[in-house]
Amino acid sequence: MPEPYPTESLDLPRLRYPDRAITPYDGRRLAIVNSVDQSLNRRRSARDWVVDSVAFLLASLVGLILYDQNSADRIPDWMFLADFVSGIALCLLLWFRRRWPIQLAVLSALVTIYSETGGIAALIFAMNVAVYFQLRVTLLIGALNVVSVVLYSLVRETNDPPVLVYATALPLYIAAVGWGSYIRSRRQLLQTLRERAERAESVARLEAEQGQLRAREEIAREMHDVLGHRLSLLSVHAGALAYRPDASTEEIAGAAEIIRSSAHQALQDLREVIGVLRAPVGELPQPTxxxxxxxxxxxxxxxxxxxxxxxxxxxxxxxxxxxxxxxxxxxxxxxxxxxxxxxxxxxxxxxxxxxxxxxxxxxxxxxxxxxxxxxxxxxxxxxxxxxxxxxxxxxxxxxxxxxxxxxxxx
The missing domain is CATH 3.30.565.10 (Histidine kinase-like ATPase, C-terminal domain)
Incomplete structure (x- = not known):
């Protein structure tokens, strides 16, 4: 039977049917959703700044090169201008790809119908969706980009045949989406391993606490057995002295000696028990x-x-x-x-x-x-x-x- 997924950090209102009991699948799905939310809403780290800067520079540089190479396409001048402006705008929007991943991916698919400059930015947006969202959403964005490539071959009157456009663009999108899916799977694996390690540490800590409780119960039982017996002997002799006021001096002295030795032994037993309780590791001396x-x-x-x-x-x-x-x-x-x-x-x-x-x-x-x-x-x-x-x-x-x-x- 598989272990249930932890639900203590899950956002329960995200369930579609709130009256239904939470299943392991729900727990896994909600944990993934919360992980995505945390990744999208967290502050940009130093590593994120480096990655976003590299992505912006790469998309802008390649976009400008493609824009210059395709300046001979037979399209109106306003489309060239729109290609350049919208392509550079997509490159700038890469800085916000973690905040609006799906919206920007849809926008880039629409813009690349006519824009060559924003092609690399659209690839990065598609990969970004694959990193943070499930396969169903990734496939929808991928299908939208395929439609965008087909419409691009119809809108842009390029010198290259449509088959060459498809053979160039589609493998790039497939590679970008595949790489994003790999990153997402690797992050999920690391998260799962981290949760298992934390769960193992919690289980080990609980087992150690239970072991200490069992040890203390055993010590308490030994205290009851040992000290109860010693104190019962003291009670017997003290009662004998109380009910025998006419006892001889020798009898009183003998009873007093037994009481003294029993009390001394009881104190010794009590010291041993307290010593075991104070020591980090130890065992109470056991009779045979x-x-x-x-x-x-x-x-x-x-x-x-x-x-x-x-x-x-x-x-x-x-x-x-x-x-x-x-x-x-x-x-x-x-x-x-x-x-x-x-x-x-x-x-x-x-x-x-x-x-x-x-x-x-x-x-x-x-x-x-x-x-x-x-x-x-x-x-x-x-x-x-x-x-x-x-x-x-x-x-x-x-x-x-x-x-x-x-x-x-x-």
Whole structure:
């Protein structure tokens, strides 16, 4: 399917049927029309001054030579005078060929019916139409010039036979129109290439921005997973200190040390995340599947009764192992938040070719149906990214169960 042509710079009132939807053909046609308008209405550049000066001098010099050579033609004196005056006038009008291209081309075709002096100017006017307008308009102007050549052979009683006049004039007009059409096609090609390059730059810029947004979303998800878990541990220990005013000095000191170390680690994680956000290129340090026992030990030191059943012999793919780690981490965080002091059972089993199953369950959570944050949604997205699946909800016994299956290629 071809790419649609851009319409943001198009002059919409130019459509013949304004109620009709804009098609790619309309977009291309309107873009060409606007390009022609801009070329015709822009200020004359230094290059235009040089081209117009050369065209004027060439048309005037050749016109005067032809006028002198055809002074022996058997025509009235007033026609000779009209030939000279109108021919020089056409040469002067070359300075305005960009402002009134079609009008001057029609006028030159009429004048060259009797004027030999303006012949080169008429060729330039015809080529000018071919440069700025579509083939249909160019062919109409070309046909008008052919009629002008035929009438010239009848009006001017020259010494040359009409066939020689046709053989001389018609190839010149064909060459001029062909050269103008080539220039127009080349300009359209350059314009198309320029628009494609600009479109490619825009697409590349949008893809880079989308990549940055995806990277920031990933960092935000990591912040939720890492800091949420650390802060949940802090909440558990702070709650224990608040509800145990009779705790011994050693217990208070141990809980305070855990709170201090957890807070310090949370600050370290936060610094790493902020460092990645500030850096132009970087990656957030990612946990691995081998860090899973360390995660469970940290929760156990915090006083959370966690039981881990790990049976996954073999080497997991890095992205699958990281996803399994995040699922367990989010399950522990939710358990400490919604069901503190309740035992948590974690089961991680699997083998290459059969997939990896991760189950986190804890009894009687106080979470209400529908009271779910972004963590579980993020876990579902993580599992989908590795072509896995995730389910969560209450069991018939009233426990909350988080279950995931992740692919593990053989």
């Amino acid at each position: 599947f081998g860090d899973l026992p360390v995660l469970v030990e940290g929760a156990q030191r915090a006083g959370v009764p966690v039981e881990l059943e790990l049976d996954a012999p073999g080497s997991l793919p890095e992205h699958v192992g990281r996803t399994a780690y995040r699922i367990v981490q989010e399950g522990l965080t939710n358990a400490m938040k919604h069901a503190p002091d309740e035992p948590v059972h974690i089961e991680v089993t699997g083998a290459p070719g059969n997939g990896l199953t991760v189950v986190v369950s804890n009894p009687a959570p106080r979470i209400r149906p529908g009271d779910q944050g972004q963590g579980l949604k993020g876990l579902r997205e993580r599992a989908a990214l590795v072509e896995g699946r995730l389910e969560h909800g209450r069991t018939p016994e009233g426990d909350f169960r988080l279950s995931a299956w992740l692919p593990w290629p053989a």
